[in-house]
Amino acid sequence: MEATTVGPVHDPIVIHTLNATLRSTLTPGALNWLEESSALVAKAITLLGDHYRQADPRCGRRPLPGWRGWSRTDGARARLLMSAEPDGPELVAMAGSLYVCGDPAERHGILHALPFLAIGNKALPIVDDALDTDDSRLVRAALGPYARAYLDQARWRQAVVKCLSMGIPLACVAGLDERRDAELAGMGEAFVRERQAAQRPVPADVWLIVRPR
Numbered sequence: 001m002e003a004t005t006v007g008p009v010h011d012p013i014v015i016h017t018l019n020a021t022l023r024s025t026l027t028p029g030a031l032n033w034l035e036e037s038s039a040l041v042a043k044a045i046t047l048l049g050d051h052y053r054q055a056d057p058r059c060g061r062r063p064l065p066g067w068r069g070w071s072r073t074d075g076a077r078a079r080l081l082m083s084a085e086p087d088g089p090e091l092v093a094m095a096g097s098l099y100v101c102g103d104p105a106e107r108h109g110i111l112h113a114l115p116f117l118a119i120g121n122k123a124l125p126i127v128d129d130a131l132d133t134d135d136s137r138l139v140r141a142a143l144g145p146y147a148r149a150y151l152d153q154a155r156w157r158q159a160v161v162k163c164l165s166m167g168i169p170l171a172c173v174a175g176l177d178e179r180r181d182a183e184l185a186g187m188g189e190a191f192v193r194e195r196q197a198a199q200r201p202v203p204a205d206v207w208l209i210v211r212p213r
Helices: 012-025 028-043 045-059 072-083 089-101 104-116 124-131 136-142 145-150 153-166 182-197 204-210
Strands: none
Touching (some): 012 072, 012 104, 028 072, 045 072, 045 089, 045 104, 072 104, 089 104, 089 124, 104 136, 104 145, 124 136, 124 153, 153 182, 182 204
């Protein structure tokens, strides 16, 4: 899909909710660090990388309440990225660099943060890379609201079928009901036939894409 806006995918209410969750969840020390780090990154995007990497030891990997699949570090990293001056290419380049050079957890954080950033469809190469991996956590994160808004239909269908092959629940696919179509249903039916012919189990949620609209 072509970008239709330069604003974030998420609306201001979702962004406010994330910030409120961080304020109510992080320890005072972690929250103070995040506030100071966000202010520094807002002044100089070149500082983003160091603070992004520091978020893990500062904030921890305990789940972030109300945000399925997110850790507290994921939330802090999204906040840091949102704090960076939204200068289009520069922010996209920084996010891409952090993703490419990052460990799986750091890549996971970038993918979760994408729908919060005013970058349009410029981060699609990051999503494509994640979808080409065999890391189920990255594939899940890649199929969030950012992919729902910007990933082209053919690539999106392939990603949905890949979820079936990897045993990833289709519930993780943002916008599944609104984007599923007859071609995806046909791909789902072919997947079922192949599994049955090989006498392999068929995921129960395949019917979310095979059933008629």
